[in-house]
Amino acid sequence: MVKNCMGRELPEQVGFYKVKPYMGPFAGKPGDQPVVSRRKPERSPQGGSKVKTLEEAIVASGLKDGMSISFHHCFREGDMVISQVLTAIRKLGIKNLSFNPSAVVNIKNPSIVDFVKDGTISRISASGIRGELGDAVLAGLMDEPVVLRPHGARPRAIEAGEVSIDVAFIGASAADEYGNATGQIGPNACGSLGYAFIDATSAGKVVIVTDNLVDFPLAPVSISQMYVDHVAVVEKIGDSDKIGAGAARMTKNPRDLLIAERSADLIAASRLFKEGFSFQTGAGAISIAATIYLSERMEERGIKASFALGGMTANIIDMFRKGQVRVLECSQSFDAVAARAIVEDPNILEIDNALYANPFTKGSLLSKLNFGVLAALEVDTDFNVNILTGSSGEMMGGLGGGPDVATDADISIVTLPVVRGRTPSIVKRVFTLCTPGDTIAAVVTEAGIALNPKHRYYAELKEDLEKTNLKLVSIEYLQQLAESMTGVPEPIETTDKVVCIVEYRDGTVIDVIHQIKK
Numbered sequence: 001m002v003k004n005c006m007g008r009e010l011p012e013q014v015g016f017y018k019v020k021p022y023m024g025p026f027a028g029k030p031g032d033q034p035v036v037s038r039r040k041p042e043r044s045p046q047g048g049s050k051v052k053t054l055e056e057a058i059v060a061s062g063l064k065d066g067m068s069i070s071f072h073h074c075f076r077e078g079d080m081v082i083s084q085v086l087t088a089i090r091k092l093g094i095k096n097l098s099f100n101p102s103a104v105v106n107i108k109n110p111s112i113v114d115f116v117k118d119g120t121i122s123r124i125s126a127s128g129i130r131g132e133l134g135d136a137v138l139a140g141l142m143d144e145p146v147v148l149r150p151h152g153a154r155p156r157a158i159e160a161g162e163v164s165i166d167v168a169f170i171g172a173s174a175a176d177e178y179g180n181a182t183g184q185i186g187p188n189a190c191g192s193l194g195y196a197f198i199d200a201t202s203a204g205k206v207v208i209v210t211d212n213l214v215d216f217p218l219a220p221v222s223i224s225q226m227y228v229d230h231v232a233v234v235e236k237i238g239d240s241d242k243i244g245a246g247a248a249r250m251t252k253n254p255r256d257l258l259i260a261e262r263s264a265d266l267i268a269a270s271r272l273f274k275e276g277f278s279f280q281t282g283a284g285a286i287s288i289a290a291t292i293y294l295s296e297r298m299e300e301r302g303i304k305a306s307f308a309l310g311g312m313t314a315n316i317i318d319m320f321r322k323g324q325v326r327v328l329e330c331s332q333s334f335d336a337v338a339a340r341a342i343v344e345d346p347n348i349l350e351i352d353n354a355l356y357a358n359p360f361t362k363g364s365l366l367s368k369l370n371f372g373v374l375a376a377l378e379v380d381t382d383f384n385v386n387i388l389t390g391s392s393g394e395m396m397g398g399l400g401g402g403p404d405v406a407t408d409a410d411i412s413i414v415t416l417p418v419v420r421g422r423t424p425s426i427v428k429r430v431f432t433l434c435t436p437g438d439t440i441a442a443v444v445t446e447a448g449i450a451l452n453p454k455h456r457y458y459a460e461l462k463e464d465l466e467k468t469n470l471k472l473v474s475i476e477y478l479q480q481l482a483e484s485m486t487g488v489p490e491p492i493e494t495t496d497k498v499v500c501i502v503e504y505r506d507g508t509v510i511d512v513i514h515q516i517k518k
Contacts, residue, residue: 006384006433008511014498015144016123020508025407025439028359028506049177050231051213055088057232058167061205063089067166068098070203072196074171074183074332076105078242081171081209083107084234086115098123100163102154102195102353103398106131116141125163127151128388128398135394137499140515146500148388151331152357152364152404153505155198159354162507168203170196170223171237175208176216179228183333184220184343184350186212188240191312191333191342193222197352200227211237220343222350240336251285255446259415260286262470263444264293267371268301269468270461272410275303277370280310280405283334284375286415291315298324309365310356310401312338312348320348329365331356331401357404359505364408366401372409374402376416378430381475383437383452385414386430388502391423393492393516399434404505406439411457414443423489424482426475431492433511434502447481448473493517 001009004021012019044050052060063069069089071082082101087110089097099121104112112133115121125147129137137146149157157163172193173186183190188211200206200223207230208223251257263286267273281291292315298304307327308316314337319325328348333339342348357366377396378386385406390396406412416425426445441457443450448471451462465472494514502511 004508004510006436006510008433010509010512011498014501014512017145017147017501019501022504022508022510025436028508050179050228051177052230052232054084054209054232054234055092057207057230058085058088058092060230061167061207063094063167065094066096068100068164070165070168070199071101072170072193072199073101073103073105074190074193074195075238075240076243078239079105079107079171080236080238081169082112083110085169085209086112086120090115090118090120095119096122098125100125100165102151103127103400104129104131104133108132113141125149126398127154127400130395130397138389138393138395138513138516139518140497140499142499145498147503148399148500149503150357150399150403150505151353151401152359152366153503153507155354155358156360156505157507158198158202160507165199165203167205167207168196168199169207169209170200172208172210172223173237174212174214174218175210175231176214176218177231178216179208179225179231180216180218180221180223181208181210181228182218182220182222183339184222188212188236188238189339190238190240190243191339192330192350194331194351194356195353196223198354205229207232209234209237211235240339243333243335243339251289255417256286257289258446259417259444260289261293262449263290263373263413263415264297265468265470266413266442266444266449266465267294268297269464269470270411271464272370273303276306277303278305278307278309278368279371279373280308280369280409281316281373282375283311283313287373287375288313288315290373290415291319295319295324309369310405312341314338317341329356357401357505359404359408366404366408369405369409370411372405372412374405374412374414376414376425378425378427379414379416379443379475380427380430380437381479383440383443383454383475384430384433385435385437385440386432387434389432389513391489391492399502403435406435407505411441411461412439414440416443416445418445418447418478418482419485422486424479424486426478426482428479432502432513436510443475443478445478447478450475450478
């Protein structure tokens with residue numbers, strides 16, 4: 001066993017995975033990451049069509065036992081591509097695949113769990129695996145550990161050759177016969193395909209899966225024909241009305257609305273809240289409400305933002321249309337309104353996820369971000385954040401871009417209630433460490449705002465907030481308050497088996513998750 005710099009004990013090897021301990025948010029260096037090319041040069045058909053049935057496309061891709069496949073999660077709860085592709089793969093008798101989606105939402109009928117149990121899938125890596133799959137993994141479903149990476153770490157790992165994609169299956173709401181594809185138009189538009197760009201440019205073979213074949217040439221184009229090997233036409237790829245299900249929803253809870261308003265007030269109190277500032281607020285219930293309050297503070301002050309970043313929601317689209325934000329840098333569309341809006345204005349930009357969050361590029365957009373509002377399941381007295389596991393040992397979230405935003409944003413704000421039900425959210429030690437506390441500037445709750453004395457903007461932010469009537473408290477006060485309301489929770493019992501590896505954005509391991517005893 002070894003310890004990383006956060007004091008977490010880690011095995012040196014888990015199955016196929018060799019552990020590199022996390023040594024700090026800025027310990028990794030760009031020169032440490034070799035860039036490799038996975039694309040195999042192959043002349044495309046002259047003037048012909050790449051259109052096939054799904055099963056024909058899988059056969060033509062050369063997919064064999066033991067290879068690696070990938071998908072994007074831009075349809076979120078409305079995705080129908082993954083189940084159709086895996087069902088066709090199962091029918092062909094292909095086994096022992098490495099499953100590498102950008103994330104897994106709660107896909108049913110059939111569940112991903114079924115494809116693990118029958119041997120179609122033997123390894124998994126993603127940013128999150130919540131739902132039935134996540135709970136099954138924590139219960140010991142997999143023989144090999146699941147590797148969980150933040151959004152910025154996935155393109156880094158692919159470029160460095162740590163993750164190789166043999167065949168990428170990319171759902172597109174419109175495509176032409178030669179492989180030009182997009183998520184911006186069509187009856188089931190999902191908006192930005194930013195999470196699939198790295199797959200399109202790096203996979204050995206690329207299969208576009210669409211239910212809307214249009215005349216050549218398609219416009220607009222998100223993924224070019226030059227990267228595409230086959231186009232598979234199916235009856236339906238997804239339901240855009242369900243993109244906003246699950247995480248992306250608006251809260252009506254008075255407590256959550258209070259937290260959201262305080263978050264906006266914190267931003268408005270900062271000296272960085274000025275003409276041309278930038279922000280990311282995400283798709284959590286409190287974050288969406290915070291976006292509305294932020295819009296109000298901007299209107300009151302007469303301030304406009306230079307750009308909003310990351311996943312876009314209807315609320316941010318509304319701010320953009322009111323002229324409050326000049327440019328939307330969109331890596332993902334979180335609801336049907338945002339999915340449709342991206343095609344309507346040249347200042348709503350569809351961006352590559354590597355441009356969004358990969359720390360080992362020549363210029364990640366996060367490096368220009370002023371404010372990031374983040375959700376969490378737990379925060380501890382060292383400001384460490386748990387985004388993954390719930391109090392009863394359930395997989396309740398995904399890493400997403402949280403660790404990326406926290407590290408690079410000037411001021412990163414974590415929003416959460418002091419308790420959820422009878423469970424404390426502010427604890428002495430998080431069960432799963434996902435985001436290091438040094439990168440968190442403030443924790444906002446209904447009982448007050450805790451500033452992190454170790455954060456680089458602490459002195460400046462404290463000075464700004466002391467000029468307001470916002471209630472400042474210590475993180476220890478919030479933890480003791482939570483414990484006084486719930487009592488000391490029973491610890492989650494685990495076995496010695498490591499079921500998940502939690503990577504930091506530089507490819508080091510910040511924590512591991514052990515199998516939960518039931």
